[in-house]
Amino acid sequence: MAENPAEERLRLLSEAEAFKREFERKLTPIECLSPRSPAVFISVGGGELGDLALTAAGRLLGGANGGVRTVVFDRYEGFPAQDSADAYEIFDMLNGDMLEEAVKKYIPDPDEPHAIYLEIERVDTFRVCKLGIEDGYRVASTPYGPLICMDRHMTKLMFDRLNLPRVEWAYAGSPEEIRKAARDFNLPVIIKPLMTSSGHGTTIAHQWSDVEEAYDFAVKHARGKGSEVVVERFLPELKSQGTEITQLVVRHFDGDGKIVTSMLPPVEHRRPGATYHESWLPATIPEEAVRKCQESAGKIAEFIGGLGIFAVEQFYVEGKVYNNEVANRPHDTGMITRWMLNLDEGAVQLLSTLGLPILKRDLELARSGVYGVAHVVLAPKRENHREAPVKCWKLWEVKRYMEAEGYQGDLWYFGKPAAYPGRRMGLAVAFHENLEEARRRAEEIAHYTEDRIFYG
Amino acid sequence: MAENPAEERLRLLSEAEAFKREFERKLTPIECLSPRSPAVFISVGGGELGDLALTAAGRLLGGANGGVRTVVFDRYEGFPAQDSADAYEIFDMLNGDMLEEAVKKYIPDPDEPHAIYLEIERVDTFRVCKLGIEDGYRVASTPYGPLICMDRHMTKLMFDRLNLPRVEWAYAGSPEEIRKAARDFNLPVIIKPLMTSSGHGTTIAHQWSDVEEAYDFAVKHARGKGSEVVVERFLPELKSQGTEITQLVVRHFDGDGKIVTSMLPPVEHRRPGATYHESWLPATIPEEAVRKCQESAGKIAEFIGGLGIFAVEQFYVEGKVYNNEVANRPHDTGMITRWMLNLDEGAVQLLSTLGLPILKRDLELARSGVYGVAHVVLAPKRENHREAPVKCWKLWEVKRYMEAEGYQGDLWYFGKPAAYPGRRMGLAVAFHENLEEARRRAEEIAHYTEDRIFYG
Numbered sequence: 001m002a003e004n005p006a007e008e009r010l011r012l013l014s015e016a017e018a019f020k021r022e023f024e025r026k027l028t029p030i031e032c033l034s035p036r037s038p039a040v041f042i043s044v045g046g047g048e049l050g051d052l053a054l055t056a057a058g059r060l061l062g063g064a065n066g067g068v069r070t071v072v073f074d075r076y077e078g079f080p081a082q083d084s085a086d087a088y089e090i091f092d093m094l095n096g097d098m099l100e101e102a103v104k105k106y107i108p109d110p111d112e113p114h115a116i117y118l119e120i121e122r123v124d125t126f127r128v129c130k131l132g133i134e135d136g137y138r139v140a141s142t143p144y145g146p147l148i149c150m151d152r153h154m155t156k157l158m159f160d161r162l163n164l165p166r167v168e169w170a171y172a173g174s175p176e177e178i179r180k181a182a183r184d185f186n187l188p189v190i191i192k193p194l195m196t197s198s199g200h201g202t203t204i205a206h207q208w209s210d211v212e213e214a215y216d217f218a219v220k221h222a223r224g225k226g227s228e229v230v231v232e233r234f235l236p237e238l239k240s241q242g243t244e245i246t247q248l249v250v251r252h253f254d255g256d257g258k259i260v261t262s263m264l265p266p267v268e269h270r271r272p273g274a275t276y277h278e279s280w281l282p283a284t285i286p287e288e289a290v291r292k293c294q295e296s297a298g299k300i301a302e303f304i305g306g307l308g309i310f311a312v313e314q315f316y317v318e319g320k321v322y323n324n325e326v327a328n329r330p331h332d333t334g335m336i337t338r339w340m341l342n343l344d345e346g347a348v349q350l351l352s353t354l355g356l357p358i359l360k361r362d363l364e365l366a367r368s369g370v371y372g373v374a375h376v377v378l379a380p381k382r383e384n385h386r387e388a389p390v391k392c393w394k395l396w397e398v399k400r401y402m403e404a405e406g407y408q409g410d411l412w413y414f415g416k417p418a419a420y421p422g423r424r425m426g427l428a429v430a431f432h433e434n435l436e437e438a439r440r441r442a443e444e445i446a447h448y449t450e451d452r453i454f455y456g
Numbered sequence: 457m458a459e460n461p462a463e464e465r466l467r468l469l470s471e472a473e474a475f476k477r478e479f480e481r482k483l484t485p486i487e488c489l490s491p492r493s494p495a496v497f498i499s500v501g502g503g504e505l506g507d508l509a510l511t512a513a514g515r516l517l518g519g520a521n522g523g524v525r526t527v528v529f530d531r532y533e534g535f536p537a538q539d540s541a542d543a544y545e546i547f548d549m550l551n552g553d554m555l556e557e558a559v560k561k562y563i564p565d566p567d568e569p570h571a572i573y574l575e576i577e578r579v580d581t582f583r584v585c586k587l588g589i590e591d592g593y594r595v596a597s598t599p600y601g602p603l604i605c606m607d608r609h610m611t612k613l614m615f616d617r618l619n620l621p622r623v624e625w626a627y628a629g630s631p632e633e634i635r636k637a638a639r640d641f642n643l644p645v646i647i648k649p650l651m652t653s654s655g656h657g658t659t660i661a662h663q664w665s666d667v668e669e670a671y672d673f674a675v676k677h678a679r680g681k682g683s684e685v686v687v688e689r690f691l692p693e694l695k696s697q698g699t700e701i702t703q704l705v706v707r708h709f710d711g712d713g714k715i716v717t718s719m720l721p722p723v724e725h726r727r728p729g730a731t732y733h734e735s736w737l738p739a740t741i742p743e744e745a746v747r748k749c750q751e752s753a754g755k756i757a758e759f760i761g762g763l764g765i766f767a768v769e770q771f772y773v774e775g776k777v778y779n780n781e782v783a784n785r786p787h788d789t790g791m792i793t794r795w796m797l798n799l800d801e802g803a804v805q806l807l808s809t810l811g812l813p814i815l816k817r818d819l820e821l822a823r824s825g826v827y828g829v830a831h832v833v834l835a836p837k838r839e840n841h842r843e844a845p846v847k848c849w850k851l852w853e854v855k856r857y858m859e860a861e862g863y864q865g866d867l868w869y870f871g872k873p874a875a876y877p878g879r880r881m882g883l884a885v886a887f888h889e890n891l892e893e894a895r896r897r898a899e900e901i902a903h904y905t906e907d908r909i910f911y912g
Contacts, residue, residue, distance in 0.1 A: 060868065324763070369824060389491075411516070415523075
């Protein structure tokens with residue numbers, strides 16, 4: 001892609017659009033679920049988002065004897081979704097040969113009912129795309145979908161092609177190109193690797209002297225090798241007067257066997273840095289903003305096509321909605337759906353990608369009259385970047401605290417066997433009719449919990 | 457127990473009461489959950505009720521890496537909770553030697569944190585009791601608890617000892633003794649085996665000529681061998697003016713390390729026969745009746761003691777509450793808690809029996825403004841009693857139906873690999889602000905689903 005990266009990516013977008021039609025024509029709903037020949041659902045990546053999808057197979061459909069066999073891959077022993085799946089493999093999913101072999105082990109015949117869900121970006125996405133294009137594997141949403149969404153440059157070119165409002169941005173291949181772009185945007189600017197997930201490698205450069213370091217940081221944390229970054233204009237009004245939205249949208253079959261696009265309620269969230277921090281339902285943005293968020297998200301989902309969830313990250317500032325990024329999968333911010341919707345985003349991903357039914361009502365709020373706020377529980381930041389095993393954690397102390405404070409909420413402890421500094425270990429949830437109070441409580445439970453997990 | 461069954465059982469009740477104090481003194485909360493030495497939770501029996509408890513370990517606590525390892529036993533390959541547990545064994549749990557061996561395999565040292573949950577009654581309960589008394593295993597609620605509650609005669613003697621209102625009853629060892637008792641009660645009478653679960657072996661005898669057959673039916677369906685049955689006065693007003701309640705009550709540690717008794721909201725239910733048919737939350741009985749239901753249930757839970765859930769079956773007729781049976785475990789009717797409470801009864805059983813925290817708010821309603829009704833999905837009744845394997849089931853048709861009718865609800869398909877006639881295969885759920893409408897809808901979804909499961 002070195003010579004003309006934009007042109008190369010535009011070509012890939014056209015290719016994706018052309019292939020989508022062919023791909024969708026071959027997709028069919030699963031009318032019969034059979035224990036004798038269960039459909040196979042593979043989650044490539046088995047963190048908490050994979051876990052949500054896999055447990056849904058058991059809790060809704062009765063698992064393999066209900067006609068859906070679940071398989072999960074991840075790179076280390078003891079990952080959260082490992083014990084939720086019917087089968088698992090442990091290997092480096094960036095290794096395309098191993099990935100292809102593992103997929104073909106569990107789905108020898110791609111004509112049999114199945115779905116492949118890329119739960120993370122640290123995967124050989126090109127190989128997975130190839131498996132979809134050449135061998136007919138049902139990669140969600142489409143074989144090209146994860147490829148488009150993991151590449152920030154390609155995502156932004158897609159926004160332009162669809163005439164979607166977005167933040168100003170530029171492609172840069174060196175600190176010099178960043179400085180050129182930043183001169184047009186004014187400082188500060190946001191510098192991101194072309195490919196990462198969950199905000200890794202992102203820096204806000206406030207001064208000219210930050211740019212070099214930000215570039216190196218982005219390139220170092222990029223998912224693939226390469227020298228490319230994306231520079232975005234910083235919206236100063238966002239923190240003071242705006243808010244951030246994740247608009248979840250799902251492509252699924254309707255009762256007539258047609259693939260349709262349905263909206264989940266927009267999730268609102270805040271983050272002090274670049275990674276997921278807290279999110280809630282319902283969102284507080286006005287009706288008109290919801291309409292704009294959903295209109296953009298719908299266009300993106302329909303452009304990429306196929307089946308499954310898209311999570312569109314958006315900014316809402318002063319009546320305007322800016323599209324910023326897209327994840328071709330359930331999203332960290334969407335984990336609050338577990339407490340607030342009739343179906344959580346994991347269940348929605350499982351059902352939709354397999355060609356099983358989703359009803360409009362499944363996507364509606366289950367709790368009324370309260371805000372549900374989820375806040376991350378993180379492992380402590382430490383100087384060295386080494387992993388520390390979890391020694392123990394003290395649920396009792398957390399619950400005593402919640403009882404004493406009169407907080408209504410929940411705690412989801414992921415069960416990760418070890419933590420690098422700042423790793424997400426769980427989610428604290430609080431319910432309250434007042435949003436600010438619910439946020440405060442969720443944060444307090446989260447921080448209290450962080451001090452009750454012991455490492456070493 | 458042949459000579460004087462009542463005396464023998466009263467002696468056992470006293471023994472249970474004395475042992476309870478000793479047993480409770482040794483129970484401790486689990487302050488630290490550790491992946492290196494996880495607490496072990498064994499579900500003896502792995503149907504849908506076991507599944508609820510086991511999935512909670514993963515969904516709340518992160519499973520074995522969160523510090524709780526789950527184990528499940530059942531008698532056949534492909535049981536619902538098999539794939540939810542970290543380990544499983546398949547054997548006949550009425551075989552005491554095998555049961556003891558399996559328990560000791562997973563919990564070699566009873567001083568290590570653990571809990572044993574008898575999910576079904578078809579278990580060598582005496583051997584489990586002995587494991588609790590002699591080896592110090594933490595059988596929920598207490599080693600004697602399941603023994604008392606599975607024996608209808610002993611349960612009724614306990615009601616009398618606690619001065620609890622109950623339906624008139626008599627013990628009978630022959631059809632002749634039934635006829636004698638029935639003369640005092642008037643016809644019809646209800647004839648039940650001394651020990652079964654879920655209403656198996658129960659008959660309503662409307663005529664004198666029914667008695668012989670009812671007796672034979674009860675004895676044949678009894679859990680153990682023996683000639684004993686229980687005869688109960690039929691409450692004619694129950695069907696016309698009364699209702700049936702399951703009062704779930706849980707013994708659990710509070711924040712000060714004291715074992716306390718907490719109430720779940722009463723579950724209301726109806727059944728055309730003796731087995732579970734439909735149940736809902738919230739119950740429609742008046743405040744004063746709730747108080748009575750909970751007062752009785754509390755006394756029973758505190759008499760038996762220990763940790764975990766008790767499900768007290770009660771009748772509410774014309775301002776009066778009659779206690780009828782007790783299950784020392786989560787209850788079929790309580791499965792609706794999965795949709796209506798902050799924690800479902802499986803999670804409550806898991807947490808409470810392990811000595812992990814339950815907060816009052818965990819036991820409160822999660823949905824407001826609607827009734828949630830669950831209705832059983834049954835395998836067809838057939839002439840022969842042979843098992844038929846499930847060929848396939850059609851989720852799409854059920855969901856198309858729900859969509860067309862505008863029904864809000866859910867379907868939990870258990871994933872049982874085969875069905876004997878009338879076997880429970882799943883649960884249909886409907887939500888509606890009007891109870892009768894919610895009941896009608898749940899029933900319709902259930903019956904519609906029944907015709908979309910194919911056997912053979």
